[in-house]
Amino acid sequence: MEIASSPHVASGASVDDIMRNVVYALLPVVVFAVFAFGLSALLVLTTAVLACVGTEYVLNRVAGAPDTLGDWSVVITGLLYGLTLPPGLALWMVAVGGIFGVGVGKFLFGGLGSNAFNPALVGRAFLQAAFPSAMTTWSPAFLADRFAHISSSTLAFPFARPEYDAISAATPLSAMKFRDTGTDPMELMLGLTSGSVGETCAVLILVGGIYLVARNMMNWRITVSILATVATMTLIANTLAPGEYPQPMFMLLSGGLMLGAVFMATDPVASPITDTGCWVYGLLIGGLIVVIRFWGGMAEGVMYAILLANAVSPHIDNLVQPRVYGSRA
């Protein structure tokens, strides 16, 4: 006879189910990334996943900790990390960032559940600091020979400066910021522009997000809060100075915003746990994105906005705990 504490029943989903479904939700984005950027993107994504998974495996072995690959979370980290990188990035840089992201961003904090920051973004932030030029060199999408030819920059020797053979393309955001050129929202929606491996096709990212929300595996409040904040702030700026600031639709669909709002900011570990906290957190991320994009030195601000919000997320929770039944407000 077993003695156990109630409850004696449980609902179905477990952590590995949730994580595996996030991977499923990312698959359309991954397939499109390879379709748009060819072999280079495939190599970047493969290297990213292998670097992340391998790092976690080795560190667990070294530390004598139980194996954690079965929870699938490091696979998500690897995929997300790869999707945020420029398609022509040297593979050795991809590996370095992946090792840093999982090693420092996840393992040192105590592994799944304890990471204060999104590990994929920690890896990317490290690369942004270490290789600022490589991280802002974009190869164009839909090159004719993308399935036959691997960019020489991709295969650059470790610690060597990569050589770029394709003429580098401006992303819609850098075109807007530094050349005052707009991009058709329809192209942004469908992912016909240049950009990071997996950030360009807004539609497929949204499809993945809707799948997760339908399965109750993603907090939609964060995504909605970010998108609404960005749209509202841009609309105000655009109404006051139409020539200077873009349309809300351009802001929502360009750069890493959609990928960040749907898959990055919603990492449950590094985001608030209360409903109100999630709204506040999304507001903060959306606000920071607009500020960095409009008035900062960089064209894109999604990564830093999310990392900064990750840092304050526990404090947001402390401020907005729900009122306990029967307690005075």
Next chain:
Amino acid sequence: MTGIMDTALGAPSFRHGVHPREHKEDTRGLAIRQFPFAPMLIMPLRQHLGAPAVPVVRVGQEVARGETIARPDGFMSVAMHAPASGVVRRIELAPTISGDMVESVFIEPLPADTQEVDDGEPCRLDNATPEQIMTAIQNAGIVGLGGAAFPTHAKLRFPDDKHVDTLIINGVECEPYLTTDHRVMLEQSADVIAGIRYLVKATSAVRTIIAVEANKPDAVTALSAALPDDLPVDVTVLKVKYPQGAEKILIKALLKREVPQGGLPIDVGVICTNVATTAEIGRLLPRGRGIQERVITIAGPGVEKKGNYLIPIGTPVRFALEACGADPDITRVFMGGPMMGPAVSNLDIPVTKGTSGILAFTVHETAAIVERKVYACIHCARCVESCPVFLNPSHLGLLAKNEQYEQMADDHSLYDCFECGACNYVCPSHIPLVQYFRLAKKMVRKLRATH
């Protein structure tokens, strides 16, 4: 999200909560049947909240079924009655479901006896005073049959500065598998109404609401047909949701009132009694009898003859399971529903007044729960979204793991947790939150006692 849905769908309910699979289909259609007498019935003298009853019988004495065998010891105590005509064989400590050893009266039923129950001094509705009704309820041994086993008469007595505007009769029965209250509402609706008359007279309640969840439409029909013309009683149908049967949650769902922390329903003008308790009052008081049996559901995949049984109080779990055809693969037996019911550690533990069911799970149901991996908390917020009292189980779980028990009590409302199990049920990391919270409460009590 549930908040929006509730408002949209109209039927009253509360925010948060969960929807476990109901599993009521096996027994909801089965009429209440009389259960046989076990060869030995064990009557713990404390099977209610409060002081143990004082035995008024000796070892070797013959008792008649329904005869008082123990008297209440003070106000927070109730009488006990012989569940069968027989001989008192022993009065000694015996294991109970609470985990404590409790002084118990062992009665061996006499097989040749007719087991007829004689009526006692009746408590008549028309000429009894509120005080006489309360005393009659105490002497009938009536306690909350929903599970808490709080002495009912103690609920009815409140300070003069309080008043009752609403009497709630709780027929929610939100625990999976259990169908006892359902059958009582269906088969004993006249007793329920009779009980309401006594309760209204005792408390001067202005109106009465019988609360039933939407998954018992036949009970709603039966009760609606039995409603009196001369008394303001209504049946309210609630959305199906766990743990809506918890008193404080039900009050919020029906009246949008919150019982203050550390307070009682009477503080918001409410008295709430379980529907089976109400039926017992209506059935026993006019005859001057006491509780010697109750309706329980015996079900679960480990039981062959599932059903709703009128079972003598004191029947050992072993006898109950054997009589119903127990599966040899049974791995876990618990009393009450699967969300809150305590597991049985010893099959000699008897059915008491607070037992609403005996459920048996086999290795098929328990293996998946026992063998699953426990992950770290990923802050998915499912527990926060399920907690009916708006605690943060994720954070409480973290504090418990770090043994910061006093902080749980001081800063995070540990004692507002009534262990409904909703957070534990939804946790994808399979963290045993309820177990942590029970332990934390014990540890805080210990720490405070030593200071």
